[in-house]
Amino acid sequence: MNLIFGISMVSIIVFAVLLIFTFSFFGWNVVKVKNNISMGKPLDRSDRKKERLKTMLLVAFGQKKMFQNILPAVLHFFIYAAFVITSTELLEIIVDGLTGSHRFFADSLGFFYVIVISTIELLSVLAFIATIVFLARRNLLKVPRFQMDEMTGWPKLDGNIILYLEILLIVCIFTMNGTDEVLLNRGLSHAHIEGTSFGFAVSSFLGPLIFGGMETDTLVVLERIGWWGHLIMVFGFLNYLPYSKHFHILLAFPNTYFSNLNQKGQFNNLSNVKKEVENMFDPNFDPYVAPPEGEAIAEPERFGAKDVQDLTWKSLMDAYTCTECGRCSSACPANQTGKKLSPRKIMMDTRDRMVEVGDNRRIKGKDYDDGKSLLGDYITQEEVWACTSCNACVQECPVNIDPLSIIVDLRRYLVMEESKVPGELATMLTNIENNGAPWQFSPADRANWINEE
Amino acid sequence: MSNSISVPTVAQMMANGETPEILFWVGCSGSFDDRAKKITKAIVKLLNKCEVKFAVLGQEESCTGDPAKRAGNEFTFMMQAMQNIQVLDGYQIKKIVTACPHCFNTLKNEYPELGGNYDVIHHTQLLNALIREGRLKIEGGSFKGKKITFHDPCYLGRANEEYEAPRELLQKLDAELVEMKRSKSKGLCCGAGGAQMFKEAEKGDKEVNVERTEDALEVKPNYIATGCPFCNTMMTDGVKFFEKENETAVLDVAEMIANASDL
Numbered sequence: 001m002n003l004i005f006g007i008s009m010v011s012i013i014v015f016a017v018l019l020i021f022t023f024s025f026f027g028w029n030v031v032k033v034k035n036n037i038s039m040g041k042p043l044d045r046s047d048r049k050k051e052r053l054k055t056m057l058l059v060a061f062g063q064k065k066m067f068q069n070i071l072p073a074v075l076h077f078f079i080y081a082a083f084v085i086t087s088t089e090l091l092e093i094i095v096d097g098l099t100g101s102h103r104f105f106a107d108s109l110g111f112f113y114v115i116v117i118s119t120i121e122l123l124s125v126l127a128f129i130a131t132i133v134f135l136a137r138r139n140l141l142k143v144p145r146f147q148m149d150e151m152t153g154w155p156k157l158d159g160n161i162i163l164y165l166e167i168l169l170i171v172c173i174f175t176m177n178g179t180d181e182v183l184l185n186r187g188l189s190h191a192h193i194e195g196t197s198f199g200f201a202v203s204s205f206l207g208p209l210i211f212g213g214m215e216t217d218t219l220v221v222l223e224r225i226g227w228w229g230h231l232i233m234v235f236g237f238l239n240y241l242p243y244s245k246h247f248h249i250l251l252a253f254p255n256t257y258f259s260n261l262n263q264k265g266q267f268n269n270l271s272n273v274k275k276e277v278e279n280m281f282d283p284n285f286d287p288y289v290a291p292p293e294g295e296a297i298a299e300p301e302r303f304g305a306k307d308v309q310d311l312t313w314k315s316l317m318d319a320y321t322c323t324e325c326g327r328c329s330s331a332c333p334a335n336q337t338g339k340k341l342s343p344r345k346i347m348m349d350t351r352d353r354m355v356e357v358g359d360n361r362r363i364k365g366k367d368y369d370d371g372k373s374l375l376g377d378y379i380t381q382e383e384v385w386a387c388t389s390c391n392a393c394v395q396e397c398p399v400n401i402d403p404l405s406i407i408v409d410l411r412r413y414l415v416m417e418e419s420k421v422p423g424e425l426a427t428m429l430t431n432i433e434n435n436g437a438p439w440q441f442s443p444a445d446r447a448n449w450i451n452e453e
Numbered sequence: 454m455s456n457s458i459s460v461p462t463v464a465q466m467m468a469n470g471e472t473p474e475i476l477f478w479v480g481c482s483g484s485f486d487d488r489a490k491k492i493t494k495a496i497v498k499l500l501n502k503c504e505v506k507f508a509v510l511g512q513e514e515s516c517t518g519d520p521a522k523r524a525g526n527e528f529t530f531m532m533q534a535m536q537n538i539q540v541l542d543g544y545q546i547k548k549i550v551t552a553c554p555h556c557f558n559t560l561k562n563e564y565p566e567l568g569g570n571y572d573v574i575h576h577t578q579l580l581n582a583l584i585r586e587g588r589l590k591i592e593g594g595s596f597k598g599k600k601i602t603f604h605d606p607c608y609l610g611r612a613n614e615e616y617e618a619p620r621e622l623l624q625k626l627d628a629e630l631v632e633m634k635r636s637k638s639k640g641l642c643c644g645a646g647g648a649q650m651f652k653e654a655e656k657g658d659k660e661v662n663v664e665r666t667e668d669a670l671e672v673k674p675n676y677i678a679t680g681c682p683f684c685n686t687m688m689t690d691g692v693k694f695f696e697k698e699n700e701t702a703v704l705d706v707a708e709m710i711a712n713a714s715d716l
């Protein structure tokens with residue numbers, strides 16, 4: 001009795017430590033992510049709340065944009081649903097772990113408990129199938145969008161790791177439920193319920209089938225391995241998220257809520273440029289007037305974006321939300337015709353650079369400059385100029401990411417700050433400035449067509 | 454076939470104490486590009502036929518600034534925008550029709566924040582409205598039974614979610630309207646947008662317009678219909694690339710409607 005008590009005390013302590021560690025580490029990462037996103041420039045997305053909520057429910061919760069391609073959408077939905085439903089079980093894990101109880105809710109919830117666990121089991125089976133298909137699709141079928149240049153090394157591993165973890169998790173769940181079922185059959189489960197079967201949809205059959213012939217001692221050990229394995233997987237997964245493309249399962253919600261609700265063709269007007277141009281048009285404006293006494297002369301703001309701090313916070317949130325699915329790049333006309341540009345890579349570069357700058361700031365101080373920048377060290381000019389601004393990437397993204405706005409901000413920096421613009425575009429711009437047309441025609445000839453044959 | 458067209462400028466109209474029902478924003482392409490000028494004329498003929506009291510700005514029109522904005526030059530864009538807004542507001546313009554989705558998008562979406570508020574429509578939307586009002590009647594004419602495929606301009610389609618207006622018009626031609634494998638929100642760009650029209654493409658293994666023309670030729674159309682002067686150029690070049698000029702013609706929706714009406 002004392003030994004068992006001792007063991008359960010130890011396991012409660014181990015569990016408590018694990019729990020505290022999991023949530024503090026996750027909390028620390030959340031703060032880090034929040035700080036990184038806040039490095040971005042302000043942008044007001046607090047309007048049209050109803051429409052935003054609706055967008056979020058449709059796109060993130062209902063996965064509306066995924067369902068344009070039915071098979072991957074359904075498979076992805078199985079994994080997503082299994083994840084969401086399995087998370088509710090976390091509550092029982094925590095209660096059991098901290099009190100040493102076993103299936104705390106089994107007794108009080110009764111039949112409802114059977115329904116919940118059965119749903120988890122059924123979804124787990126579906127998720128298991130989906131995971132196998134996804135692994136095959138990623139590694140055997142060579143779907144083009146998973147084979148592009150940016151999908152080597154860590155991104156590729158990241159995509160696979162999660163699928164392996166998913167399989168492990170499901171194996172643990174069925175080991176736990178299956179062995180417990182057999183133990184209950186033998187009247188030896190620690191669960192406080194009447195009867196000799198839990199009646200769960202899958203494990204009440206699968207359990208006896210796989211574990212029925214095993215010794216009770218083995219079952220007890222396997223059951224514990226299943227329980228601990230399953231919870232370690234969930235805790236591990238939670239802390240893996242912030243380092244992975246799988247962070248989208250959380251960020252998809254705020255990211256779609258804060259979507260751009262304007263027409264996709266509408267580019268924002270730079271307010272600092274607007275002010276300057278308005279002054280030029282204002283006959284009463286005197287550029288030599290000194291600012292009023294006491295008002296500090298603000299350092300002029302940079303036009304466009306050279307580094308991640310010049311992007312809006314929404315672009316940075318976009319980068320954290322990117323699932324690296326590549327739907328954008330496979331729809332991109334530039335990418336399809338062999339140009340270097342890949343909108344997915346734009347998002348991945350932005351994220352990598354944001355994490356780098358964030359870490360630098362934390363470790364080496366706020367003003368530390370590592371001499372690198374998003375434009376140049378991560379994204380090349382060649383990529384930036386290959387975009388046709390066609391919005392296909394924006395249209396296709398299942399979590400409403402806008403790679404185009406980043407590309408435009410980088411162009412703005414190149415043109416307005418560095419005058420680095422392809423020669424023909426420089427000519428085009430001069431023509432507009434001088435003749436009011438992108439070609440070299442005189443404005444006086446603009447109406448000539450009327451009288452031409 | 455009547456060749457005489459009547460194109461008053463707003464200034465002339467105002468001088469006569471009249472105000473236009475709608476301003477026709479011709480655009481740089483429509484004013485200067487030889488191919489696009491034909492589209493402009495087709496629209497004018499249709500407007501004349503329907504007795505729409507329209508006017509153009511003539512020499513007072515200037516680039517909307519779209520290519521400058523897409524190329525990243527906000528200064529040039531805003532200089533153009535504010536200058537145009539001064540002219541438009543000077544004439545108290547309320548309603549504008551354009552034949553170019555780029556002008557359309559810029560005037561409609563990007564001018565309001567700079568103080569220019571107008572009701573802006575694309576010519577395919579105007580033609581539809583004229584049909585609905587009973588002012589324009591179309592019969593299939595030479596297009597009867599022909600196969601037509603419509604290429605969605607990015608700045609009309611995805612950028613402004615207008616997919617139906619051009620299709621509704623084409624359906625009136627008694628022709629067979631076939632969709633390419635990628636169309637509407639999935640339509641592929643012709644390769645001209647984002648100021649690409651004015652520069653060589655970056656290094657790659659194919660031109661975008663060739664890729665897109667392939668989509669179009671796949672359905673073996675007699676006509677590729679467009680709603681944008683730049684798409685028109687790109688698709689025409691694409692058809693030439695495949696040496697299919699004899700089988701497939703590239704026309705703007707407005708040209709087809711004008712042809713069908715014997716204009």
Ligand code: SF4
Nearest residue numbers: 332387388390391393
């Ligand atoms: S907007 Fe630019 S990056 Fe996005 S799909 Fe079109 S060409 Fe590619």
Ligand code: SF4
Nearest residue numbers: 322323325326328397
């Ligand atoms: S930006 Fe969107 S479409 Fe592109 S890879 Fe990321 S999640 Fe997928």
